[in-house]
Amino acid sequence: MIRKTTLGLIICFTIGLGHAQTKIDPKTIADKMHWFEDAKLGIFIHAGIYSVNGIDESWSFHNKKISYADYMKQLKGFTLSKYDPATWADLIKESGARYAVITTKHHDGVAMYDTKQSDLNIVKKTPANRDMVKPFFDELRKRDIKCGAYFSLIDWSNKFYPGFLKDSSRYEVQNDYDRWNTFRMFFQGQITEIANTLKPDLWWFDGDWEHSAEEWEAEKVRRIILSRNKNAIINGRLQGYGDYTTPEQNFPVTRPPFNWWELCMTINDNWGFQPQDQNWKTPYEIITIFVDAVANGGNLLLDIGPKEDGTIPDQEVNVLKELGAWNKKNGEAIFGTKAGLPAGHFYGASTMSKDSTTLYLFVPAKTVGTLMIKGLDNKIEDITVVGNGAKLTPKVVGKISWSKVPGLVYIDLPENVQDKYMTVLKVKLDKPVKLYRGEGGL
Template structure:
């Protein structure tokens, strides 16, 4: 995974320019992005030979934590002897996720499917001798879960790729067009393979920072994908030719200004399986991060790292099951909703129904007593606890008859109705939500 922060302004500019150059109709983009906007939750899977030793995926040899030769020896230990794509897909379904993204090739160049473009694949070069992707996608599609393919544009193993290790360079692209063209034909050929073999609903590119859009031929790559599947969507790591942005690990404090965005985050501190990394996030932490992303108009792409034998660590299984149980109870406030009201009206995350007549309030922990909602210029028809239907009382305080400023709404949340992680309140309004955003009356 690339370690970087995406600058908001730069991304917006290059995305607009990329869409302009490819003559993308905004209405067409919005229509095909609808499932993504409604999905809210995806599961990211970093599967690769790096799980054998439990070291950083690709970066461990790039940063000289291990030699390239020793890194590639892990090919011999990648067995997938307990790989069960049915179990994987069922676990993802149970989590509540609507899509999943799996590595088809990381920066190390090891394909997780039977590529015909070279011999470096788990089919040809490991004891696993199998394609991971097709059986997994087949099981996902049986469950109506969208299928995403992670693909690294860079390939630090390919002999025609310019950069190999951090402090070395084989050649400059501008000095050897023929060699760069060979590599370009190679990686674009793999993209065509993946499209033909698996027809992903979503493409999750990585590594675009090493070359320009012109050098990657990003517009051509986009065209290759959309010629095969016009409905496919593409993440923002294609030098301006993607459809949505995906901040990595770092959660935005204020609401991002994008139409569509996705926070990709690990369940511990690493993307791939590392046995020494026991810093697991708790189910509450994952659920609270998820809720914040959705309340701010985004998705969560939650990562898991399977072991070299194809099993998923029990800690990750527990996280997905707990997340799924919470989603099953509270999902109406998450899925098919839109971002909530601006900060300051309620001290916690919020979401809205698409018609804006239902407001959902998310209450952390074991909070009880009175909750305050400010600036709501609506009448509340009904308040209940999502998942149980428990009815709640409220009163309006401080409303002055001659002033347009609405009063304060106080909701009484009694003890005994709280969810063990985050409680959700459902407010049915008399009309689409209207908020007072002024400075107060004089």
């Protein structure tokens, strides 16, 4: 059985291993989620043959922007002639990211690794003639970065798959279950070989919307993965059999009501490399999005789209380097922290230490005026600017001796101590944070 929230976050379930039953309880899930909870930042990599023409990954032929035949001609132009997985891993390390996720296979069915389940892979069908994923994972692990595998459950190139988005031009699952079983053996075979040879720390599934958990055999897929790595983490796109939820592109306006979540977002407007898309997010925009995610208890999985030759566009390199420099300076307020103050206590993002005795307040660059904290029922022992150590002196106003309502805390932030993107204030408290949540009065 499975019990889950409306957003598919697993609470607990029982899976069958032969005749045995293994119960996965919330504590087991929580134990393996520790590194993910503390990681905060991952880098997503959409690498595929779609970078040859710089078009939408898989969707371009589905949406009839290009014919399927012309789309697949891109196989001939995918070279990886300048691909250096060590350079990629160095850049990801420099960004401050604790994990990276790369496409092993998108909806087009082209495997980016040396699959034995099909000839449709870049080792056999492209001039690259090499496995892209394994050497990248090897380099990540040398740098103590967790490895994630994106895998599309749907495969629009496989003749045994029903079709595009329930298009019945091939067949309906209920009318030809033998054919569907052949496809299930194929995609589960790919998952098995990835689990055996690449041993991902995290699985990032996509495409689950086209079929039910029963049709995918989602419980079995989870069992395949965990039988090879009991600590593997699975995203929320396995029809309810994942460990965390994944909003895409759009940031939650209110704090999500579940334990683990991850915002996946592009640096410009597209996942893969598209040279015509020059709508690059600035380092400031990326940092503010990142901070908002962390302040609300989540992670950011920031996407980049490499070119067909294996190089990363300069604009993406610049953003990752700037993000990395900011993380190096302000990382104590990000990594290993937990969600900050509830809305209304501070007009901005915040995090706090795991023991709740330190608050971190995030202030956009060139802020003019005085900062304010409301409802903080603590004594402030010290306020410093993270990264330069400048000390600030708070002023408490409106505190009445006979009232339980705490005063307002005002903090002046001089311009000369501000970061060029976002300044972080470290507020040391006398004890774990205590907040007044009342309506004022006596």
